[in-house]
Amino acid sequence: MNFFKKITAIGTALSLSLVLVACGSGDQPSPDGSGSDTPPAENVEINYFSFSANPDYETQLNDMVAAFEAENPGIKVKLELAPYDSYFTKLQTLLAGGTPPDVYEMNYENFVSYAAKDVLLDLSELVASDSIDLSKVNETAFKAYQYQGKQYGMTEAFSNVVTFYNKDLFDKAGIEYPTAEWTWKDEVEAAKKITDAANGVYGTYSPVTMNEFFKVLAQNGGSIYDADGKLTINAAKNVEALQYMVDLVLTDKVTPTPAEMSGQESGDLFLNGKLGMVHTGIWMFGSFKDAPFQWDIQVEAGNTNKATHFFANGLVVDKNTANAEAAYKFAKFMSVGAAAAQIRVDNSWELPISTDQTILDAYLSQTPPSNRQAVFDSLNYLVLPPVTDNWAKLSSDADAEFQKVLLGEETPQEALDILQAKYE
Amino acid sequence: MVGSKKFNFLWIAFFLGPGLVGFTIFVLIPIVTSLYISFTEWDLLNSPVFIGLGNYQTLIADPDFWMSLKNTVFFILGYLPSVMAIGLGIALLLNSKLKARTFFRGVYFLPVVTSWVAVSLVWSWLFNPVYGLINYFLSLVGVTGPNWLTDPKTAMIAIIITSVWKDIGFIMVLYLGGLQNISPSLYEAASIDGANELNKFWKITLPMLQPTTFFVVMISLINSFQVFDQVNVMTGGGPGNATNVLVQNIYQSAFNFFEMGYAAAMSWALFIIIFSVSILQMWGERRTKI
Numbered sequence: 022m023n024f025f026k027k028i029t030a031i032g033t034a035l036s037l038s039l040v041l042v043a044c045g046s047g048d049q050p051s052p053d054g055s056g057s058d059t060p061p062a063e064n065v066e067i068n069y070f071s072f073s074a075n076p077d078y079e080t081q082l083n084d085m086v087a088a089f090e091a092e093n094p095g096i097k098v099k100l101e102l103a104p105y106d107s108y109f110t111k112l113q114t115l116l117a118g119g120t121p122p123d124v125y126e127m128n129y130e131n132f133v134s135y136a137a138k139d140v141l142l143d144l145s146e147l148v149a150s151d152s153i154d155l156s157k158v159n160e161t162a163f164k165a166y167q168y169q170g171k172q173y174g175m176t177e178a179f180s181n182v183v184t185f186y187n188k189d190l191f192d193k194a195g196i197e198y199p200t201a202e203w204t205w206k207d208e209v210e211a212a213k214k215i216t217d218a219a220n221g222v223y224g225t226y227s228p229v230t231m232n233e234f235f236k237v238l239a240q241n242g243g244s245i246y247d248a249d250g251k252l253t254i255n256a257a258k259n260v261e262a263l264q265y266m267v268d269l270v271l272t273d274k275v276t277p278t279p280a281e282m283s284g285q286e287s288g289d290l291f292l293n294g295k296l297g298m299v300h301t302g303i304w305m306f307g308s309f310k311d312a313p314f315q316w317d318i319q320v321e322a323g324n325t326n327k328a329t330h331f332f333a334n335g336l337v338v339d340k341n342t343a344n345a346e347a348a349y350k351f352a353k354f355m356s357v358g359a360a361a362a363q364i365r366v367d368n369s370w371e372l373p374i375s376t377d378q379t380i381l382d383a384y385l386s387q388t389p390p391s392n393r394q395a396v397f398d399s400l401n402y403l404v405l406p407p408v409t410d411n412w413a414k415l416s417s418d419a420d421a422e423f424q425k426v427l428l429g430e431e432t433p434q435e436a437l438d439i440l441q442a443k444y445e
Numbered sequence: 446m447v448g449s450k451k452f453n454f455l456w457i458a459f460f461l462g463p464g465l466v467g468f469t470i471f472v473l474i475p476i477v478t479s480l481y482i483s484f485t486e487w488d489l490l491n492s493p494v495f496i497g498l499g500n501y502q503t504l505i506a507d508p509d510f511w512m513s514l515k516n517t518v519f520f521i522l523g524y525l526p527s528v529m530a531i532g533l534g535i536a537l538l539l540n541s542k543l544k545a546r547t548f549f550r551g552v553y554f555l556p557v558v559t560s561w562v563a564v565s566l567v568w569s570w571l572f573n574p575v576y577g578l579i580n581y582f583l584s585l586v587g588v589t590g591p592n593w594l595t596d597p598k599t600a601m602i603a604i605i606i607t608s609v610w611k612d613i614g615f616i617m618v619l620y621l622g623g624l625q626n627i628s629p630s631l632y633e634a635a636s637i638d639g640a641n642e643l644n645k646f647w648k649i650t651l652p653m654l655q656p657t658t659f660f661v662v663m664i665s666l667i668n669s670f671q672v673f674d675q676v677n678v679m680t681g682g683g684p685g686n687a688t689n690v691l692v693q694n695i696y697q698s699a700f701n702f703f704e705m706g707y708a709a710a711m712s713w714a715l716f717i718i719i720f721s722v723s724i725l726q727m728w729g730e731r732r733t734k735i
Contacts, residue, residue, distance in 0.1 A: 110700050117489040138490045279684065280592035283575040414702045425685040428597060 065347045066097040070115070070122035072108035073178070073334050077307070078370050088360040089351055096347045116140060121339045124348040127174055129165055129333045133408040136168035142338040145172045147349045153357055161403065162374040163356075165333040174335040175349075175356035178371040180303050181399050182236075182330035184208075184322065185390075188315035190215050190222065190297045199298070201398060203322035205240070205265060208298070212275035215297035224275035226287045227300035229266050229423045231416040232330075232406070238262035239328035239404045240321075246407050252444055254419075255437035263433035265324075267426055279427060302332065303396055306369045310389065318390040320399050331403035334371070372396070415444055483709035493706065500710035510711065512686055513694035514718075516601065520690060521669045523605040529661060531609060532616025537650075539617070540624045550621070554614035561611070565678035568607040569594065572679075597687035600680050604688055607675055616661055623657030624650070659730050663723060670719050691715050 074082035079102065086098045101122065103111050109131060115121050127135060135141055155163065159179070166174030184199055191198055194214040199207070212224020227233050235245055243258030253259070269276040277290075291299045292312055300321060309316060321329050336352035338345060355361050359380070362373035366384045373380065385393045406412065422436040431439075483500055485493035504510050535553055539546050556564060571578050572593035580590030593603040631649050640648070673692035676682060682689035682697070691711070699708035 113489045113703060135490070138488065140490050278595075280574055280595045283573050283592075283595075284569070411702075417697070417701065421683065421686050421689075424683055425597075428684060430597070430685065 064095050064097075065344045066099055067124060067342075067344050067347050067351060068099045068101060068122040069336075069351065070101045070103070070108075070112060070125040072103055072105045072126055073371075075102045075104045078368065081364050081368050081370055084364050085355065085361045088364070089354045089358070092354065092358075092360070093347075093350055096350065098351055116339075121341070123342040123344050124336055124338050124352055126177075127166075127335050127337050129331075129335075130406055130408050130412060132166060132174060132335065132337070133168065134410060134412070135337065136173045137410065140340055141173040142340045142342065142345060142348075143171050143173060144175065144338060144349060144352070147346075148172050148175075151353065153353070157376055158357055158374045159376055159400070161331075161400070162333050165331075165405070166335040166337070174337040175352040176333050176335040176374050177352075177355045177361070178365060178373055179331060179333040180371040181332065181396065181403060182300055182302050183318040183320060183395050183399055184298050184300055185291060185305065185309065185316060185318050186298045187291065187294060187296065188317060190294065190314075194297075198317070199319040199322070201320045201395070203319070205322055205324045208322040209269070209273055209275065212269070212297060213273060216275045218274065221281075222295050223277050223290075223297070225269065225298040225300070226276050226290065226296050227266070227269075228287070229270065229427055231419040231423070233300075234259075234263060234266065234419065234423070235406055236328050236330050236404055237266055240323040240326050241265070242325045244407070246409070252441060254444070255434070255441040260434050260437055262324075263423070263426070263437060267433055270427060271429070279424070302330070304371060306390070312389075316389060317392050318395050319392065320395050320402070323402070327402040328404045329399040329402045331400070331405060411444070415440070418443065479709045479712060482706055483713050485706045487705040488703045489705060490703075496706070500707050501714075503707065504710055504714060509686075509689075509694065510714075513689050513691045516686070516688060517670060517672065517690045519601060520605060520608075520672055521666065523602065524608050524669050524672075525662070525665055527605065528609045528612050528616055528665060529658075532613045532661075533620050533654075535613060536617045536620035536624060537646075540621060550617070553617055556611045557614040557618075559611070561674035562678055564611050565607065565675045568603070568610075568675075569679050572603050594680055595684050597684050600684060600687045604672075604675055604679060607679070608669075608672065611675075612665070616665070619657055619661055620654065623654045627653045659726075663726060666722060666726070667719055670715065670722075 069086075071082065082100065082102075086100060089098060090096065108126075112121075112125060121140075162176045162179045165179075166172060166176050186199055188198065191211070194211075196211050196214055199211070208225060215224040216222060227237075238244065238259045241258050241262040243256055243262055245252065245254050245259070247253045270278055282290075287296065287299050288301065288305055288308055290296045291301075292309065294314055303318075320327065336355050338348040338352060342348050356374060359375070359377070362375040362377070362380050363383075365371060365373045366380050369384075369387065372384070375381070387393070409415075419436075419440055422431065422439055425431045426433055426436045482493060484495060484497060486496050486499070487493035539550050539553070543549070570576070572580075574580055574590065574592040574595070577590075577593070579593070583590040591599045593599050627650065631653070632645055635645050635649060671692050672690050673696065676688050676690050676693050677696065680688045682693045692715070695708050695711045695715070698704045698711065
């Protein structure tokens with residue numbers, strides 16, 4: 022049986038969902054944006070599928086749902102959570118099976134391909150007829166969930182990447198703390214002084230992956246696609262950027278190699294006082310809170326430009342849901358609702374898109390880090406991943422090539438040439 | 446009525462029914478459907494689009510497919526001889542009059558019934574270059590151990606070692622069964638003729654184990670073409686693409702890139718490969734018998 026079991030494991034998954042598609046398609050009403058088929062908002066139950074609350078913020082999400090249900094009697098929200106790693110596989114299967122959640126969470130990278138595949142409800146009219154004061158929200162974040170000029174999602178929260186630095190290690194090396202004006206050169210020099218290979222202490226860390234690369238090349242004025250959407254991944258400026266990332270590991274030796282990391286997370290290395298600087302997201306504030314040393318954050322160093330990561334999660338509504346209005350109400354509450362924003366801020370669970378100063382003051386006044394302003398300053402330089410249809414595949418291939426570069430099997434130029442040739 | 450043909454048929458249908466229903470729903474329909482899917486382009490979200498042999502044309506020209514096939518063959522070349530030699534060795538050892546041999550048989554069989562994921566996680570730690578036991582033992586004898594799973598030269602070897610360790614118990618049990626079927630009279634006769642232990646092994650044990658060996662090769666070959674769990678947990682196909690085997694490639698295409706049609710086409714290509722190899726093997730077996 023083993024033989025049959027294994028060879029058909031994938032086939033089973035595939036065809037079961039196919040059967041379910043057949044069962045699930047014909048019998049659902051499809052409101053076209055206006056939600057005209059929606060029954061009066063009384064005693065409806067909507068399903069919400071989320072990844073960002075798993076595993077650390079389940080209580081907070083429950084609090085938000087409770088606040089929403091108190092504001093909207095008659096609407097019940099049924100929660101379902103999955104860890105990020107398996108979330109999109111489950112979601113895709115739910116959609117294929119014809120039993121999608123009414124409203125579900127998206128990250129920006131996947132949002133674009135879902136919108137392109139036409140499975141999301143266009144919320145433009147609902148948003149327009151609603152009185153959402155766009156001056157009170159971060160506009161870039163809000164507009165991240167637009168696709169071809171239409172609003173397909175409500176941004177609930179965003180986060181970005183900053184340079185975290187260990188003040189004690191900087192003091193020990195006798196060097197100044199990073200400033201917002203730092204460039205790559207400053208970072209490398211400081212990192213060299215901090216690095217103490219004998220004790221396993223390294224100056225700086227950022228992963229050599231596609232997710233990091235698209236930002237670093239933007240810091241160098243490069244881009245993966247040109248203005249016409251043509252792939253230019255092996256352009257000179259991009260090669261320079263990859264060379265810089267690789268040199269940190271191989272030439273300057275201020276960043277541990279994958280072997281030296283030996284399966285540890287960069288966050289743990291930082292917490293153990295083994296990293297002078299680490300480029301990571303503001304979602305680490307919670308984990309680093311009780312670090313046994315002084316630390317702070319700064320806007321990431323750039324080269325010719327400044328560029329920082331920007332991650333936006335949002336809520337989207339299923340195109341065929343029978344409860345479009347209730348689903349939209351919940352998405353809106355999670356996005357611009359004051360109660361949801363307050364819960365986020367109080368728990369440092371990413372940043373709400375609200376620009377309400379009373380809410381943000383509460384965020385800024387929490388320490389560590391004392392320089393929380395850097396989080397907002399970084400927003401001036403944000404770059405979005407250049408998401409295209411085959412972004413997942415390109416990223417995965419790029420990561421494999423970058424690993425070969427780190428192993429000395431390829432030069433950065435060769436790796437990028439290979440990717441250019443393959444995806445041109 | 447008892448014993449009539451009709452009565453028998455009803456009883457047969459009654460006993461066969463439940464199994465047949467399960468087989469149809471969970472094996473037969475999926476197999477047929479996956480064949481259909483392999484002729485389509487399907488991302489799970491939109492309806493499948495029929496593209497004829499498109500996926501198979503892509504497959505033949507896809508360097509990644511051939512790369513993963515090459516990695517799979519490399520795995521088999523390392524895995525198959527080692528697991529068979531060690532499995533047979535242990536079977537011979539535990540077939541002799543050893544103290545507590547039942548205990549040892551149990552010990553060697555233990556990994557076989559352990560979950561692949563658990564085994565893979567434990568071995569990832571054993572192979573850890575800094576904290577792992579394996580490099581610690583190597584350091585005791587003055588050898589600097591490699592970066593096992595993060596070095597493309599050793600990653601597949603690490604996977605092979607793990608797989609061999611897990612599967613020798615299974616091979617051992619099969620060979621033990623084979624060994625116990627060899628009549629002691631053959632060995633007695635050989636002793637009288639003055640044959641030494643080595644002669645007995647080459648001239649009696651090995652030839653008499655031929656049917657077992659055939660079965661072992663067949664089963665192991667089929668299973669090792671489908672190597673996946675340990676790769677997915679230990680390396681995810683990396684570093685670079687050094688351990689990207691066929692099923693890992695299929696899994697990625699289906700559940701990371703959502704190219705269901707292409708993944709189904711690769712599954713069928715894998716089926717054809719395994720099927721051909723098995724046919725070849727059976728044909729070879731029959732020929733040597735004549």
